[in-house]
Amino acid sequence: MKVPLEQLKREARQSQKLAEREMQLASSGLADLAKKQSSISAEEYTHAIDGLADKLRVLRRKLEDSKQEEALLISRSRQRAADLNELSGFTSATQPEFQRWCRTRLERVLIDYMLRSGNVDTAKLLMEKSNLEHFADTSLFALVMSTEHELREQHSCRGALHWCAENRGVLRKIESSLEFELRLQEFIEMIRAKKSSEAIAYAKKHLTAWSDTQLPRIQRAMTLLAFSPTTGCPPYKHMFDVARWDGLAHEFRMVIFKLYSLPSQPLLHLLLQTGLSALKTPACLSDDPSEHNRNCPVCQTDTLGKLAQGLPLSHHSNSNLVCRISGEKMDEDNPPMRLPNGYVYSLISLTDMANKLDGKVKCPRSGEIFSLADAKKLFIS
Ligand SMILES: [Zn+2]
Structure with missing residues (x-):
């Protein structure tokens, strides 16, 4: 909005x-x-x-x-x-209109994700197909992408500085130092190119205006004049680091998102994390893959598990027993069965296995083979 x-x-x-x-x-x-x-x-x-x-x-x-x-x-x-x-x-979550609304929301969230990650053409296709052009802030994301590209790849502050000049009032209101960081970068590049006198004139014109809030950094910047770009001296080495350009691109994105009250993360991540935090258990964090539940998205450590890394564990007032073979819940309809070796699986999984293995079951953990008749039903209390 x-x-x-x-x-x-x-x-x-x-x-x-x-x-x-x-x-x-x-x-x-x-x-x-x-x-x-x-x-x-x-x-x-x-x-x-x-x-x-x-x-x-x-x-x-x-x-x-x-x-x-x-x-x-x-x-x-x-x-x-x-x-x-x-x-x-809407009065009920099962209303067909609500289902349709949710479907459209999912598409909006996907469009947001694609625009943020630069997949503009795909986002446009989805927008046209679903008639969602009015929900996508295409021009805003295009500005973010092109300015980031200019900073990261061309090492130029032109577009970003132009944007800062247009938005100086609001940037001051949110106390952003983005413009100072960009000016500082241009100053550093002049020193790198051995244009000392040009750099000094530039600092006088553009850096001293920030002396109220950035004086120590301006002083350090001036000291940089005495160092060569190959210096190993920590603060100055860091200032000459080309990775500063990536930092500027990130900063630009964060500032523009803040100005428009857009979340810094894609909406898709926020929604997924809400769901994942309800599923995360200590077993999901185990280094032993056999502890993981194959139906649990948090246990998929390469994909959704990554998104769940910083999330808190969910609070369960009641424990559920889950069958390791099927990932299904074990309860009175699908009771837990104990094999003679002490491992427990659900009745449905063991019966399925016995039907295929001539009445025998094979413990997936130990590899031992038993007769289904040897499994004992357990009672949950
Ligand atoms: Zn899990």
Whole structure:
């Protein structure tokens, strides 16, 4: 909900600024002309008036474009609000309309995931197929991706600095030092290129403005002038490290997400983690794979288990017994059966096995073979 709203605020602010500036220029132009009226020819006078009128026409075209963009953002907000409103109307989780709503939510979440990870074409296909264009903030993610690429691959701060200049007010409000970090990087690159005097002039112009909050770092940056890019001295070695570019790209993404109130992680991860935290047990963390339950997503250590790494264990007031063979719950309908070697499996799994092995069962852990008749039913108390 917040992304189109923020974009709308920005658009309105920009067109207001533009209109104020152009109107002021036009009226001061007119005032100038009035003063000069007696000293210039009628032809010059008409020419000047035409010039002013042309500028106002350009302004009108720009404002019309901006109005169109605003209308699009308003309609997007309206559609998103209607979707939330629909949710409040459901009375049961089994309602077919609710199922459809959930399906659409899943697609929205997948689109968010794809846009964040740069799979824009696939995201667009899904958007078109499901008619979800109004839910995707494509232009915002495109800006994030292109600026990140510029920082990471081309080692250039141009796009990011341009964005900072456009958003200086809000960046100050959230106390972001992104612009300082970018300026510092440009300064470091000048030293790397052995352009010391250029670097000093740059620092005077762009770094000293931050002396209220970043003085120690500015001082350290100035000391950097005495070091070569191959230095082994820890703080300066770190400043010359090219990995700083990756850090800047990450910082840029985090700041822009914060500004638009977007979660720093994909929605897909957040939703999956909610589910995974309800399933996580101490057995999932065991190094011994035989302790894992094959039906438990947290036990899949290569995939979903990774997402569950930082999550707390779920709280179970009642324990469930789960059959190691089938992963099914063992209860009175599917009772636990104890083999003569002490291992316990569910009746259904052992019966299935006995049907295939001529009345015999093979313990998956010890490999021993018993007759199904030797298994004893256990009672849970
Ligand atoms: Zn598990």
